Amino acid sequence: MSGQNSVAMSEIRDLAALSLRGLMPMFDANQQLFCHRLLATRNGLVSEGISQRYTIMTLLGLRELESAGVKTPFDIRGIYNTFAADPKWIQGAGDLGLQIWLTAIFDPDNLGSLFQSANCGKALERSADAKQGRTMELAWFLTGLAYAAEANPKLAGDWKDLSAETFHRLSENQGEYGLFGHLSVGKSLSGRLRGRIGSFADQVYPIIALSKFGKVFHVEDALRSALDCARAICNAQGKFGQWWWLYDAKTGRVSSRYPVYSVHQHAMAPMCLFAVEEATGHSFQEYIYRGLRWIYGENELAVDMRDNAQNLIWRCVLPVNRQSRFLEMAKSFLLPRAERNHVGPLEVLYEQRPYEYGWLLYAFAKYVLSTPAAKGIS
Numbered sequence: 001m002s003g004q005n006s007v008a009m010s011e012i013r014d015l016a017a018l019s020l021r022g023l024m025p026m027f028d029a030n031q032q033l034f035c036h037r038l039l040a041t042r043n044g045l046v047s048e049g050i051s052q053r054y055t056i057m058t059l060l061g062l063r064e065l066e067s068a069g070v071k072t073p074f075d076i077r078g079i080y081n082t083f084a085a086d087p088k089w090i091q092g093a094g095d096l097g098l099q100i101w102l103t104a105i106f107d108p109d110n111l112g113s114l115f116q117s118a119n120c121g122k123a124l125e126r127s128a129d130a131k132q133g134r135t136m137e138l139a140w141f142l143t144g145l146a147y148a149a150e151a152n153p154k155l156a157g158d159w160k161d162l163s164a165e166t167f168h169r170l171s172e173n174q175g176e177y178g179l180f181g182h183l184s185v186g187k188s189l190s191g192r193l194r195g196r197i198g199s200f201a202d203q204v205y206p207i208i209a210l211s212k213f214g215k216v217f218h219v220e221d222a223l224r225s226a227l228d229c230a231r232a233i234c235n236a237q238g239k240f241g242q243w244w245w246l247y248d249a250k251t252g253r254v255s256s257r258y259p260v261y262s263v264h265q266h267a268m269a270p271m272c273l274f275a276v277e278e279a280t281g282h283s284f285q286e287y288i289y290r291g292l293r294w295i296y297g298e299n300e301l302a303v304d305m306r307d308n309a310q311n312l313i314w315r316c317v318l319p320v321n322r323q324s325r326f327l328e329m330a331k332s333f334l335l336p337r338a339e340r341n342h343v344g345p346l347e348v349l350y351e352q353r354p355y356e357y358g359w360l361l362y363a364f365a366k367y368v369l370s371t372p373a374a375k376g377i378s
Helices: 009-026 052-067 076-084 093-106 108-117 120-126 135-151 153-171 189-194 201-217 220-235 262-280 285-296 324-332 354-369
Strands: 033-041 044-050 197-199 246-248 254-256 316-319 346-349
Touching: 009 033, 009 044, 009 052, 009 285, 009 354, 033 052, 033 354, 052 076, 052 093, 052 354, 076 093, 093 108, 093 120, 093 135, 108 120, 108 135, 108 153, 120 153, 135 153, 135 201, 153 201, 153 220, 197 201, 201 220, 201 262, 220 262, 262 285, 262 354
Parallel strands: none
Antiparallel strands: 033 044, 197 246, 246 254, 316 346
16 A cells, blocks of 8 residues: 555554454443543553443444454444444434444444434434534534435435535534634634634544545535645644644644644544545545554654553653643744744653544554455454
8 A cells, every 4th residue: 555665564453453452441341332441540450431432433443344354352233232222322413423323334224213213304403512513523423424325325315405504514614724623613602712723633523524425425515625624634744743633723723732642643644534535536645654653653752652561552642731732722823833832841641542442443444454464463
């Protein structure tokens, strides 16, 4: 694969194998859910909470891996069946979008009944996250709709108008430089105060949503928007391949660089850039693999973020002074970039969350793991 000269396929297979091992202590067999996080303490690793969102993301990654022919240590069909039987956790359009996405992959014949029981047609009007125009949640909803339309073409016409409306609402949060703000700037006080500042997740999930929506429904404007955002984050990539934390949709500048999250480096940037590449044919692999090297120690601290002994990839590099990241954001409104670069000493945050491994598997399974050498990955 073009662009892989700096990261060998064997290294990516090793990351996937580490991810599978690392997911084992994050799974609650009694509840059939993955945890919220795994935290390093003086008494060892401690699992905290459960997360339905993270369970969906992890199941999607595991399903991609199994579809590539790699056996996993989880009964993903059994986990899905238990999970799908209890939709009471769904709180908004974003959660519903994730559920639709999951159903489209695992049980497309059940999409019609899900749409009816969840009253999907009214989600944009009744869900707080949709009414506030939250970028990430709108992107999840649009992604779910696009996957549903692809998985069940007979019903795609019924969802076309809802998908188009979601696309238009999401597009309102994209600035002229291609970057997305966090939420609609005109629908709430919080939107007026910080709506223009979007996280890296607020760039990643729209790229995925627009790429899938544009491809499934043949909407060129959506594909152009996905490309604009992809190019914007790539142009802002740091010298060590860092995918920065916050972006100003109005000015097109990085608003705050830290924390730099491992999941952005090894999973979320690759998955969105692979998505736009598949939809448009434009390659971003140079940026994908440059960012991946950050995990292996080519970073600010020269620290390998992998802990093979504990089957973990540590969560992020962040300032020791936690307030410095917010000060940098404030300075970004007032000072030239050269005058706001210093954030003080940095450190590693020793925790991990299951979705990080789920998205890593999702990102790479189809593109580099579906080879004979990968079959014994677990």
